[in-house]
Every structure is written in structure tokens, then in C-alpha cells.
Amino acid sequence: MPTEPNTILLVEDNPAHAEIVIRSFQDHHVANNIIHVLDGEAALDYLLHRGQFTGVENSPRPRVILLDLRLPKVSGLQLLQEIKTHETLSSIPVVILTTSEAERDLALAYANHVNSYLVKPVDFAKFSQLIDDLGIYWLDWNRQPWS
Amino acid sequence: MSHNQKLRKRMIRYRKANGQPAATCAAWLAVRRTKRKKTPHDYTQLEEIVTQRTAALSTANRQLQAASKVSTIAITILEPENLVRQVVNLIQEQFNFYYVGLFLADRNRQYAVLHAGTGPAGAAMLRAQHKLPIADNSMIGWCINHAQARIALDVELESTRFANPYLPETRSEMALPLITRGQTIGALTVQSTQNAAFSEQDIAVLQSMSDHVATAITNARLYEATNTELAERKRIEQEREALIRELETKNAELERFTYTVSHDLKSPLITIKGFLGFLERDAVKNDQERLKSDINHITYAVDTMQKHLKDLLDLSQIGQRRNRPEPVPLVDVIDDAVSLVSARLTARHVHLEVAPDLPIVVADRSRLREVFENLLSNAAKFMGDQPYPHIEIGARQDDQETIFYVRDNGIGIEAQYQELVFGLFEKLDPTVEGSGIGLALVKRIIETHGGRIWVDSEGHGRGSTFYFTLPAAK
Numbered sequence: 001m002p003t004e005p006n007t008i009l010l011v012e013d014n015p016a017h018a019e020i021v022i023r024s025f026q027d028h029h030v031a032n033n034i035i036h037v038l039d040g041e042a043a044l045d046y047l048l049h050r051g052q053f054t055g056v057e058n059s060p061r062p063r064v065i066l067l068d069l070r071l072p073k074v075s076g077l078q079l080l081q082e083i084k085t086h087e088t089l090s091s092i093p094v095v096i097l098t099t100s101e102a103e104r105d106l107a108l109a110y111a112n113h114v115n116s117y118l119v120k121p122v123d124f125a126k127f128s129q130l131i132d133d134l135g136i137y138w139l140d141w142n143r144q145p146w147s
Numbered sequence: 148m149s150h151n152q153k154l155r156k157r158m159i160r161y162r163k164a165n166g167q168p169a170a171t172c173a174a175w176l177a178v179r180r181t182k183r184k185k186t187p188h189d190y191t192q193l194e195e196i197v198t199q200r201t202a203a204l205s206t207a208n209r210q211l212q213a214a215s216k217v218s219t220i221a222i223t224i225l226e227p228e229n230l231v232r233q234v235v236n237l238i239q240e241q242f243n244f245y246y247v248g249l250f251l252a253d254r255n256r257q258y259a260v261l262h263a264g265t266g267p268a269g270a271a272m273l274r275a276q277h278k279l280p281i282a283d284n285s286m287i288g289w290c291i292n293h294a295q296a297r298i299a300l301d302v303e304l305e306s307t308r309f310a311n312p313y314l315p316e317t318r319s320e321m322a323l324p325l326i327t328r329g330q331t332i333g334a335l336t337v338q339s340t341q342n343a344a345f346s347e348q349d350i351a352v353l354q355s356m357s358d359h360v361a362t363a364i365t366n367a368r369l370y371e372a373t374n375t376e377l378a379e380r381k382r383i384e385q386e387r388e389a390l391i392r393e394l395e396t397k398n399a400e401l402e403r404f405t406y407t408v409s410h411d412l413k414s415p416l417i418t419i420k421g422f423l424g425f426l427e428r429d430a431v432k433n434d435q436e437r438l439k440s441d442i443n444h445i446t447y448a449v450d451t452m453q454k455h456l457k458d459l460l461d462l463s464q465i466g467q468r469r470n471r472p473e474p475v476p477l478v479d480v481i482d483d484a485v486s487l488v489s490a491r492l493t494a495r496h497v498h499l500e501v502a503p504d505l506p507i508v509v510a511d512r513s514r515l516r517e518v519f520e521n522l523l524s525n526a527a528k529f530m531g532d533q534p535y536p537h538i539e540i541g542a543r544q545d546d547q548e549t550i551f552y553v554r555d556n557g558i559g560i561e562a563q564y565q566e567l568v569f570g571l572f573e574k575l576d577p578t579v580e581g582s583g584i585g586l587a588l589v590k591r592i593i594e595t596h597g598g599r600i601w602v603d604s605e606g607h608g609r610g611s612t613f614y615f616t617l618p619a620a621k
Contacts, residue, residue, distance in 0.1 A: 014414060016444045020421040068411055073564065099413045102406055122416050124424030 030135030040074030213241035218359035251333035290322035325361035363535035415448035502541035526555035
């Protein structure tokens with residue numbers, strides 16, 4: 001599977017939040033290829049080259065998946081579970097990026113082998129900082145066998 | 148020891164055991180003492196005595212057997228009212244009395260209340276709720292008061308006995324206290340059509356039987372009380388369990404609610420703060436295009452928040468009754484709801500079919516209208532590309548309850564999402580207008596009315612049917 005060094009898959013149903021994330025990444029010049037999908041089904045379609053993402057060259061394997069928890073239809077946790085139990089997808093780092101601080105969500109996410117759990121800060125400066133750190137950590141510092 | 152000595156000794160022993168004045172015995176012994184030669188006359192006398200004694204013994208034996216039978220059966224019956232009914236009939240049959248009645252002291256020990264009586268007289272007195280004060284002015288009252296048996300050999304002479312019109316043939320009567328654990332719980336009355344029908348000896352036999360009956364009654368009462376208590380405890384336990392389950396459901400619901408609210412109210416805040424941040428930068432850069440977009444995002448988020456707050460307020464007010472539940476003809480409510488969503492129905496060319504025989508329900512009229520308003524507008528909203536949109540409202544009678552339904556031939560709901568649709572702010576399709584409050588509101592209204600709601604759909608493109616129950620008008 002081809003990888004493009006800076007590909008991030010963003011699974012987020014709230015377009016405004018997606019825009020904040022994407023613009024923050026752009027401001028910090030970290031990621032140049034952010035794929036944004038609105039729900040879990042589209043995310044799986046992307047990862048498995050199905051549906052609108054048929055054809056491998058259209059959907060490079062992401063360096064990291066940013067996943068919102070509260071998604072329509074298939075929830076973030078369900079999607080996490082599917083990815084982490086999938087033969088080839090399980091090694092992709094999944095970072096939960098959510099408004100939820102609920103213990104239950106945290107516990108379930110880690111039980112399903114999440115790689116990191118981040119709560120969206122309400123404060124914009126902090127949000128921006130978080131995205132910057134996130135990009136540097138997962139795209140610069142973090143080593144992956146296939147990159 | 149000579150034969151005569153033996154015989155004599157036996158006669159004395161008999162007299163002692165009997166306790167009766169043994170006049171005939173003494174007469175016979177006197178005959179023996181004269182040491183005259185036995186004459187045929189002597190033998191006749193002896194035979195008479197033996198016959199008398201044999202008859203007396205056989206009577207005593209019969210009485211003991213009868214008493215034993217009553218006692219044996221009494222202890223096997225565990226239901227108090229059944230026990231006393233059977234006891235009086237048994238005693239009446241076994242002893243061949245004219246009438247047998249059983250009185251039990253009431254809670255305050257003021258009255259002896261008739262609980263069982265034999266024959267038509269008994270039935271009549273039971274119907275009349277016959278009772279006697281526990282005082283010395285009646286045989287039964289006296290008997291309970293003094294915890295002693297009492298015999299009236301000729302009732303006409305007996306001052307404590309009132310003439311009883313139900314039992315005109317009674318000539319003698321015996322009252323026997325029912326004593327158990329040192330307490331007199333009531334008394335038995337046994338009556339005969341013959342004068343002087345009862346002897347002291349009868350008292351001994353019948354009193355022993357009465358003691359057994361009293362114990363049997365107490366045991367049956369205890370058994371019944373234990374059973375009642377047990378049933379009561381079981382009921383309380385079940386009620387408690389149901390309450391716990393209900394609380395658990397409510398708790399889980401509340402948890403989901405808090406979770407949803409915190410997410411849905413926090414979400415627009417993040418948007419507002421985020422785009423305020425961008426706005427500042429874009430203002431510095433004087434990027435008019437982006438400024439406009441930032442402001443749009445902020446405005447939209449503020450509107451979303453406002454809508455959520457209004458929805459939450461609506462939802463919280465359902466708990467507080469707006470109007471008292473009243474008998475409402477369902478057809479009227481549906482008419483009101485249809486007129487409110489008629490624009491949407493007409494726009495989508497929906498053909499609406501309402502069953503003609505809908506019942507009257509007890510409900511808060513305006514809330515029930517909201518239910519149909521939401522279900523109808525929902526059905527119209529999710530028609531998809533159905534060329535012949537059709538909505539059907541009806542009811543069907545199940546075993547216990549009436550089930551109402553709103554059926555459409557729209558896009559349907561896949562099985563795994565059918566429970567989700569009632570969740571707060573839950574939207575299966577984020578692109579569809581609306582805040583996701585409608586069905587949560589409907590569910591809450593139905594539940595505050597004591598009903599249930601669920602959805603059934605054979606899947607995508609197969610239409611949906613929303614079912615709910617409501618308490619029927621009495």
C-alpha cells in the first residue's frame with residue numbers, strides 16, 4: 001500500500017470543527033494531505049478503497065487517523081474497534097479527538113487499543129497548540145515501519 | 148383371690164374410674180355380702196348392670212371415636228374459614244346434634260362472632276352476621292368470659308340463654324370454650340332437641356375435642372397469616388425490584404442525557420472560540436473572504452446552541468404536566484396535528500389515511516398533538532424518492548392494550564439504528580434539517596403518559612412504522 005508521508009484521515013461530522021482542525025494544520029505547515037470524511041462508513045470506504053474511494057492511488061494509507069467519537073450511524077468507538085481488529089488496518093495509529101471527557105469513553109477507547117485520546121480544548125489558542133503538537137508528534141517524531 | 152373378690156375389686160375400680168355414684172353397684176355388692184346362694188333373680192340383676200355398663204361404655208367409646216375423628220380432620224385443614232365450616236358439620240354429623248355453631252372472639256374481644264353454623268339455621272344466622280356480646284348474659288358470652296363449659300339441660304329454665312327463633316327445637320344446649328395457649332379464642336355451641344341431653348361426662352369428651360379444634364384454628368390462622376405475610380413480602384420485593392430496574396433505566400437515561408448535552412453544548416462553543424481566533428487573524432490580514440466565512444461559522448454555532456437550549460427546555464417541561472389528562476377522541480388530535488403539518492404533507496404530495504374507528508384515549512391533548520405532529524412531519528421528511536408517499540395512522544387491539552401506529556413507505560430505518568432514533572440530538576443523516584429532538588420529545592411524551600414507543604422497519608427503502616401504547620379511557 002502506498003503511503004504519502006503527511007496523509008491524515010480526519011473523521012469528523014461537524015464541518016466547523018473539521019475546518020478548525022484543517023486550518024490549524026495548514027497554519028502550522030505540518031500536514032499537506034488531510035482527507036476529511038463525515039462518518040465511519042466513509043472512513044472505512046477510504047481505508048478499504050471501497051465506494052467513492054475505489055482505486056488504490058486515490059487513498060494512500062494515512063500516517064494517523066483523527067477520530068471523533070460522536071458520529072452518525074457508526075459511532076467513533078465502533079469504527080475504532082473495526083480498525084483495531086482488522087488484519088491490515090490495525091497498525092495505523094488512531095487518535096481520538098473529541099469533546100467527550102467521559103470516563104466511560106476513555107476506558108472503552110483504551111480497551112479498544114486507541115493510540116491516543118485527546119479532548120478538544122474550548123479555548124482556541126489551546127486547540128491550535130494541540131493540533132501543532134499533534135502534527136509534530138505523529139508526523140515528525142513518531143516512526144512507523146512503512147514510512 | 149376368689150372369683151368373687153376379683154369381681155368386687157373390678158367393680159370398685161370401675162366406680163372409681165367412672166366417678167359416678169355407683170348405686171346399682173352398691174346394691175349388687177350388698178347382695179353379695181349376704182352370702183346367700185345365687186338365685187336366678189341375682190343373675191338377672193347382674194345382667195342388667197352389665198348391659199347398662201356395656202351401653203355406657205359403648206356410648207363413651209363412640210363419643211371418643213367421633214371426637215378423635217373431628218380432631219384428626221381439623222388439624223389437616225389449613226384455611227381458617229374452611230376449617231370452622233368443616234368442624235361444625237363434622238361435629239353435627241358425628242354426634243348427631245340438632246345444631247352446632249362456632250363463635251370466635253372479635254379483635255377487641257367485645258363480641259363473639261358466629262363463623263360457622265350447621266344447616267339452614269346456621270346459614271341464616273351467618274347471613275344475619277349473628278354475634279353475641281362477650282358478657283354473662285348469654286351462654287356463649289359466659290362460656291368465653293369464664294373459659295368454662297356450660298350446660299343448659301332445659302333451655303327454657305336457663306336465664307342466660309335467649310330464645311333463638313332460628314332454632315325453635317332446641318331443648319338442651321352445651322357451650323364449650325375454645326382454649327389454646329391459655330387464651331379463649333371463641334366457643335362452640337352444640338344443641339339437642341332432647342331435654343337433658345348432655346352429661347358431665349359428655350363435657351369431658353367434647354372439651355378435649357374443642358381444645359384440639361382451638362389449636363387447629365390457631366394453627367390455621369398462623370399459617371394463613373404467615374402465607375399472607377409471605378405473599379406481601381414477595382409483592383414488596385417484586386415492587387422493590389421493579390423500582391430498582393426503573394431507577395436504573397432512569398439513571399442510564401440521565402447519564403446519556405448529560406453526556407449528550409455536554410457534548411452538544413460544548414461543540415458550538417469550540418466552534419465559536421475557534422472561529423473568533425481565526426477572525427482575529429483574518430482581520431489583521433484583512434482577508435474579507437475568510438472574515439465572512441468565520442462570522443458565518445460563529446453565527447451558525449450560536450444559532451445551534453440557542454436551538455439546543457430551547458429544545459432542552461421543551462424536553463424538561465414535558466415532565467411538568469401542561470394540562471391534566473382528559474378523555475380525548477384520537478381523531479380530533481390527529482386532525483389538529485395534520486392541520487399543523489399540512490404544508491409539509493402537501494409539498495411532498497403525501498397521501499394520508501386515517502383509520503375510521505380510532506378510540507378515545509386519556510391524555511394531555513396538546514402533548515398528544517405534538518406526538519402526531521412530530522411523527523407525521525418525520526414520516527414526510529424521510530420519504531426519500533418515494534413516488535407515491537403514503538402515511539397510514541391506525542390502531543390495533545392487543546391482549547392487554549391498544550397499540551397505535553403511524554406507518555410510512557419512506558426510506559425506512561435499518562435494524563441497527565432503530566433504537567438510536569429516539570436518542571436526544573441523534574440524527575442518522577447529519578445533512579437533514581432539524582436538531583434531532585423530535586423523536587426524543589415524542590418518546591418522553593409517550594413515557595410520561597405511561598406508554599411505550601418503538602419503531603419497526605424492514606430496512607432501508609422499506610418504510611417505517613412507529614408504534615406506541617397509551618392507557619385506554621375507562
